[in-house]
Amino acid sequence: MAAQIIDGNALAKQVRAEVVGRVEALKARGVQPHLAIVLVGEDPASQVYVKHKVNDSEQTGLKATLERYPATLAEAQLLERIHALNADPTVHGILVQLPLPKHMDSHKVIEAISPAKDVDGFHVSSAGALMVGQPGFWPCTPHGCLKMLESIGYDLKGRNAVVIGRSNIVGKPMAMMLLAKDATVTICHSRTKDLASFTRNADVVVAAVGKRNVLTADMVKPGAVVIDVGMNRNDEGKLCGDVDFAGVSQVAGWITPVPGGVGPMTRAMLLVNTIDAAERATR
Numbered sequence: 335m336a337a338q339i340i341d342g343n344a345l346a347k348q349v350r351a352e353v354v355g356r357v358e359a360l361k362a363r364g365v366q367p368h369l370a371i372v373l374v375g376e377d378p379a380s381q382v383y384v385k386h387k388v389n390d391s392e393q394t395g396l397k398a399t400l401e402r403y404p405a406t407l408a409e410a411q412l413l414e415r416i417h418a419l420n421a422d423p424t425v426h427g428i429l430v431q432l433p434l435p436k437h438m439d440s441h442k443v444i445e446a447i448s449p450a451k452d453v454d455g456f457h458v459s460s461a462g463a464l465m466v467g468q469p470g471f472w473p474c475t476p477h478g479c480l481k482m483l484e485s486i487g488y489d490l491k492g493r494n495a496v497v498i499g500r501s502n503i504v505g506k507p508m509a510m511m512l513l514a515k516d517a518t519v520t521i522c523h524s525r526t527k528d529l530a531s532f533t534r535n536a537d538v539v540v541a542a543v544g545k546r547n548v549l550t551a552d553m554v555k556p557g558a559v560v561i562d563v564g565m566n567r568n569d570e571g572k573l574c575g576d577v578d579f580a581g582v583s584q585v586a587g588w589i590t591p592v593p594g595g596v597g598p599m600t601r602a603m604l605l606v607n608t609i610d611a612a613e614r615a616t617r
């Protein structure tokens with residue numbers, strides 16, 4: 335039996351429609367929600383991603399300002415620019431596109447963003463708030479994954495959830511969100527021994543490694559929900575995830591595709607965070 339597909343494009347469209355309503359309510363009381371995007375350098379993938387984010391914003395009525403700087407920009411100048419955006423009351427969200435050029439300390443740059451405008455949810459304060467269950471911005475990718483689980487009416491309570499990958503941007507916050515929903519959470523990673531012994535016991539698997547075929551059909555419990563966060567290129571240069579989609583979709587109950595899965599939801603949750611930021615700042 336083939337798995338049902340969780341359509342990230344369709345769900346992102348729904349989320350954007352909700353955003354449009356909230357944008358209109360903000361505008362009705364004189365607030366123009368505004369996302370500032372900072373791009374340093376000429377990384378081709380980053381250029382494409384940033385363009386998507388600007389388009390998404392404009393299509394939903396948010397204002398997006400893209401600031402581009404050469405890769406040679408001094409870190410001190412970037413920090414100065416972030417401080418100015420922090421102080422600008424017309425800017426509600428700040429996103430510094432990653433990766434930054436090698437001469438910059440990404441951690442230091444992210445920590446310079448005001449937590450009130452940290453719509454990526456990458457600041458230590460945002461991570462801490464998520465961990466202790468306080469209000470704050472949740473990172474867009476794992477939050478999008480959670481929305482996908484909610485969209486199928488999946489009750490995580492008491493379920494075994496396995497997260498493969500322990501990054502600060504996806505794996506760790508994903509685990510915290512699943513835990514907050516009362517799942518029994520296991521984080522697996524590159525040093526995990528016998529990954530399949532964990533995934534075979536999982537009701538939900540989130541694959542966030544950045545490597546093809548990390549999860550194959552033999553590793554999946556029949557009927558499980560499989561969320562694929564991977565963004566890789568195969569030998570033909572085609573976008574593919576961490577999951578062997580053809581194989582796993584024969585075993586899983588639900589599966590997210592790549593492209594058209596987690597990616598569009600990541601972008602939709604950025605819009606949601608920006609609206610949240612604008613609402614919180616102007617309440």
Ligand SMILES: Nc1nc(=O)c2c([nH]1)NC[C@@H]1CN(c3ccc(C(=O)N[C@@H](CCC(=O)O)C(=O)O)cc3)C=[N+]21
Nearest residue numbers: 383429430431432433454593594595596597598600601
């Ligand atoms: N500060 C910061 N925040 C980010 O959120 C951030 C970042 N830096 N750096 C790069 C990564 C990557 N990322 C993607 C989001 C959506 C798609 C996406 O929508 N993908 C489409 C396909 C797009 C295509 O065709 O290339 C899909 O999966 O269907 C891709 C990649 C956000 N990132």
